[in-house]
Amino acid sequence: MEDKKQKKFVKEITSKEEDFSQWYTDVILKTDMVDYAPVRGCMVIKPYGYGVWEGIKDVTDRRFKETGHKNAYFPLLIPENFLQKEADHFEGFAPEVLWVTHGGSEKLSERLFIRPTSETIICTMYSKWIKSYRDLPVLMNQWCNVIRWEKTTRPFLRTAEFLWQEGHTVHETYDEAQEETLQMLEIYREVAEDELAMPVILGEKSIGERFAGADKTYTMEAMMYDGKALQAGTSHNLGQNFAKMFNIQFLDRDGKLKYGWSTSWGISTRLIGGIIMVHGDNRGLKMPPRIAPIQVVVLPIASHKEGVMDKAYELFTQLKEDFRVELDDREGYSAGWKFNEWEMKGVPLRLEIGPRDIEKNQVTAVRRDTLEKFTLPLEGLNEKIAEILDDIHDTMFKIAANHRDENTHESIDYDEIKEMAKGIPGFIKTMWCGSEECEEKLKSDTGLTIRCIPFEQKHLGDNCPICGKEAKHMVYIAKAY
Amino acid sequence: MEDKKQKKFVKEITSKEEDFSQWYTDVILKTDMVDYAPVRGCMVIKPYGYGVWEGIKDVTDRRFKETGHKNAYFPLLIPENFLQKEADHFEGFAPEVLWVTHGGSEKLSERLFIRPTSETIICTMYSKWIKSYRDLPVLMNQWCNVIRWEKTTRPFLRTAEFLWQEGHTVHETYDEAQEETLQMLEIYREVAEDELAMPVILGEKSIGERFAGADKTYTMEAMMYDGKALQAGTSHNLGQNFAKMFNIQFLDRDGKLKYGWSTSWGISTRLIGGIIMVHGDNRGLKMPPRIAPIQVVVLPIASHKEGVMDKAYELFTQLKEDFRVELDDREGYSAGWKFNEWEMKGVPLRLEIGPRDIEKNQVTAVRRDTLEKFTLPLEGLNEKIAEILDDIHDTMFKIAANHRDENTHESIDYDEIKEMAKGIPGFIKTMWCGSEECEEKLKSDTGLTIRCIPFEQKHLGDNCPICGKEAKHMVYIAKAY
Structure with missing residues (x-):
């Protein structure tokens, strides 16, 4: 009976090999990660999805603070004239900003736009605050919502409103700004690989993909299960472009007035989409253990039998010391139904405790990543679980890295590339x-x-396969979200 | 020389007895809590101010989660027709909402407003999600920004945009909703009194001060140093008002379709203004130790002397285990200047370490609340500091409670009340x-x-001093922020 239910459950999610896009939609809706909002292109992030964001925030914010950054908060609304100060930036963002024109029934004296990113307002404040080299570096970050009124949207991956962090720093020299830009990219890599088990390629963006107004944009790119790329985080060296436009000047040690060198960098709720599409399978989500909203679920088996619920609560209390754990004591649901639900939600480790387990002083454990089932002695359980969660992380990372490597090809033949690009x-x-x-x-x-x-x-050849002229770089090309 | 500098410093802050409003402005700007934004009525929360908000968030969010609430995120923008569904609510908020009319250069098909609070959008989603009594209670909260386009604003106290949390719950019965409403008020009291050292009066709002659309609004009211009241947090029992307007129905255990009972509750960055105005003095801020962004500052004295900096770093590292601590190793500032700065910023405890302290295996400590100076042995320092911070909290609470009690009067004589109200x-x-x-x-x-x-x-008399008719309640009346 369990098997039948399992099948019924699995059937509700479209196979990812069959239709990856539908699989994604099925998974995010059925696992209560997100729902469509009744506002074009906007999403409601439900508690289970928001829990993932809280996990990402925690592991990221800790690293920001360890490297001397502090959080602040700048206004959501920006006066129209600010956008016009930086021409490239304006061109990049003007088509997709939302305009506020009225307050109550009164027309505003100047239109305001909702931040698509906050360089303009933050640089305006920085130009007021920064006077001397003693004020540098300025290392600030904000966690906030931004809006880009795009036409085509998908929950997490591309939404009109999304949550993100944007770091904005100013430095005395080009070298310091460049060091900061790369340091933040490295922090993003750590978050992706060491926390989300999501392997990434680090590199510089080409001019066409560069952030509007930046000198250099660095990126981490992850491969989703379907072979498409996801830009998972970017870090920009803004040179003196914004400093000049917004007049961020400081009196240097040599008594001269100089423009500052600035950077900005961001990751967003898009990463949640990445987690889903890198790790998920046809049973649903697989949550990376270090940021999983629920790391361990405890399921009492034959819970009406004497001692089972007591033992389950005891276990729950003990695990709560070290893990994010949930006890599923809901009545009116079969064990099989619960197994499927927690698998679909991607909880890394499921612990079952029934009369036989209690007798043997053990729990029965099931790993979500490999579906392996095994028993664990109650003695030393927390230590053992910590090890297993680490192993799940490593295994998920390896599977994702292997998948990426298997789907990474080399070609310097443009006809071949065009042929490959049909899929x-x-x-x-x-x-x-x-x-x-x-x-x-x-x-x-x-x-x-x-x-x-x-x-x-890696030197694959001397020439650009597109124009035949001398090649300067090896690049990764892909279809992208 | 130290004294002279101190005086110079103190002079920069207007005396609060002289001009409380100017004192407030001086303090928030000079301590880098906040700055005015170049958008009407908006503020930039600088890192030191935002650190206070992070402290408040931490202690509040923990309590929300302990009582079974989960965080989520709902859209910033709400279609115009949503506001019109709840007539009272519409009347309350329509005059101060901001309207978004254009995306890029295109006019939107329906105007959107920026959330002044999210009942309308959240109830819309709840009506979709809630089907059965099994889905209840729904216990969600979101930390976000909201905008109320008010005419008169002051940083933290009343700003067009502010940060807050808004909890939204739905229950099976009136009693459960009422219990939730009061539970959240009690959590707010704990946050205010046990974390911010801010004594509050708990009670119900009169009809005139009730939240638009609520059956009952409960509040905590704090007295600021100048004798004015600050509404520091509210919790609303919304009855079935929103459930009926937004059609939140569930199939109950008896097989009947019923409307849910909902609540909402919020605290905001306004609390930061409260902390400043309850505790501050003419030297500047006094941060409540449990949420202070910096709890302890370590100041090396005669830092050029051998061993001083090493010892200061050692101390800093040891304290970091248990506290939010900062080491002020800036060069080019005198010790006196630094003393004043950290006093102005209200850091609860300052530790000085110089050659004489090292010799005696001690630090010199200065409490911000009482300005007491004393030495502490290095042995067992962390435990001792934890005790001192608790004592600072208690002392700050007592001072604030005494001040409030001294400025609380009883009167049932309307002429007397009118006379008192001249100040x-x-x-x-x-x-x-x-x-x-x-x-x-x-x-x-x-x-x-x-x-x-x-x-x-307390029964102060039988009659209402205003109309002379039978009195129903004792109330607190005051001028308010």
Whole structure:
């Protein structure tokens, strides 16, 4: 009977091999991660989805603080004239900002836009606050909502409103700004790989994919199960562009007035979509243990039998000391139904405790990643579980990295690339001359975009496969979310 | 020389006895809590101010989770037609909502407003999610920004945009909703009194001060140093009002379809203003130790002497295990200047370590609340500091409670009340017939408002001093922020 129910359950989620897009929609809705909001392109992040965001925030914010950054909060609304100060930036964001025109029934004297990102307002404040080299570096971050009024949206991956953090720093020298830019990228890599078990490629963005107003944009790119790329976090060296536009000047040690060097960097609720699409399978989600809202679920078996509920509560209390744990003591649901639900929700470890387990002083454990079932002695349980969760993390990372490597190809033959691009080719490593023309041509010919110029270079050939001229870089190209 | 500098410093802050409003402005700006934003009525919360908010969030969120609430996130923008569903609610909020009319250069098909509070959007989602008694209670909360486009604003106390949390719950019965409403008020009391050292009066709001759409609004009211009241947190029993308007129905155990009973409750960045105005003195802020962004500051004295910096770092590292601590190793500032700065910022405990202290295996400590100076042996320092911080909390609470009690009066003579209202009378306990007419008259005659009908009642007389009719309640009246 258990098996039948399991099948019934699994059936409710479309197979990811059959229709990945529908699989994604099924999973996020059925696991109560998110719901569509009655506002175009907006989502409601339900508690289980928001719990993932809280996990990501915790592990990220800790690293920000350890590296000397402090959180602040800047206004949501920005006067129209601010956007016009930085021409490139304006061009990048103006088409997708939302405009506020009235307060109550009165027309505002100047239109305000809702922040799509906060460089303009933050730089305005920085120009007021920064006077001397003693005020530098300024290392601030904010966790907030932003809005980009895009046409095509998908929960977590691309939504009109999303939650993110945006760091904004100012430094005395170019070198310091560059060091900061790369430091934050490395923090993002740690978050992705060491916390979310999501392997990433680090590199620099091509000009066409660069942040509006930046000198350099660095990115981490992850491969989703379907072979598409997800830009999972970016870090920008803004040079003196914003400092000059917003007049951020400081009196340097040599008594001269100089423009500051600034950076900005961000990750968003998009990462939640990444977690789902990297790790999930046809039973549902697989939560990376270090940020899982529920790391361990305790299920009493034959809970009406004497001693079972008491033991389950005891276990729950003991585990709560070290883990995010839930006791499923709901009545009116079969054990099989509960197994399926917690598997679908991707809880890394399920512990069952029934009369036989109690007799033997053990629990029965099931790992979500491998579905392995085994018993664990109650003695030393918390230590053992900590080890298992680490192992689940490592296993999930390895599976994802293997999948990515298997779906990463090398080609410097443009015809071959075009042929591969008829499907979803995964990542293709190829050579590039560095011109925007070839970048554009690649995109219009194939739908593939240059994901990054990876730090880890390999010489695949001398020429750009698109124009035939001398190649400057090896790049990753892929279809992307 | 130290004294002279101190005086110079203190002079920069207007005396609070002289001009409390200017004192407040001086303190919040000079301590880097906040700055005015270049958007009407909006503020920039600087890292030191935001650190206080993070402290408040931590101690509050923990309590929410312990009582079974989970965080979620609902959209910032709400379609116009939602506001019109609940007539009272519409009337309450329509005059101060901001309207979004355009996305990029295109006019939106329906205007959207920025949430002033989220009952309408959340109830819409709840009506979709809630089907059965098994789905209840729904216990959600969100930490977010809201906007109320008010004319007169002051940083923290009343700003167009502010940060808050809003809890929204649905229950099977009236009794459960009422229990929840009071439970959350009690959590707010704990936060205010046990974490912020801010004594509060608990009670019910009069009809005139009730939340738009609520059956009952409960409040905690704190007295600021100048004798004015601050509404520091509210909890609303919404009855079935929103459930009926938004069609939140569930199939009950008896097989009948019933409307749910809902509550909502919130505290905001306004509490930061409360902390400043309850505890601050003419040297600046006094941070309640349990939420202070910096609990202990370590100051090396004669830091050029051998061993001083090493010992200071050692101390810093040891304290970091248990406290939020900062080591002030800045060069080019005198010890006296630093003393003043940390006093102004209200850090609860300052530890000085110099050659003489090292010799004696001690630190010199100065409490911000009492300015007492004393030495502490290095052995067992962390335990001792924990005790001192608790004592600072208790002392701050007592000072605030005494100040409030000294400025709380009883009167049932309307002429006397009117006379007292020519200044700031503090809290006046009086009797009230319960009519909106008398509430309105009191306000227009005196500028005083009914802060609450406190849970702790006292029979001061038989009649309402305003109309002379039979009194129903004892109330607190005061001028309010």
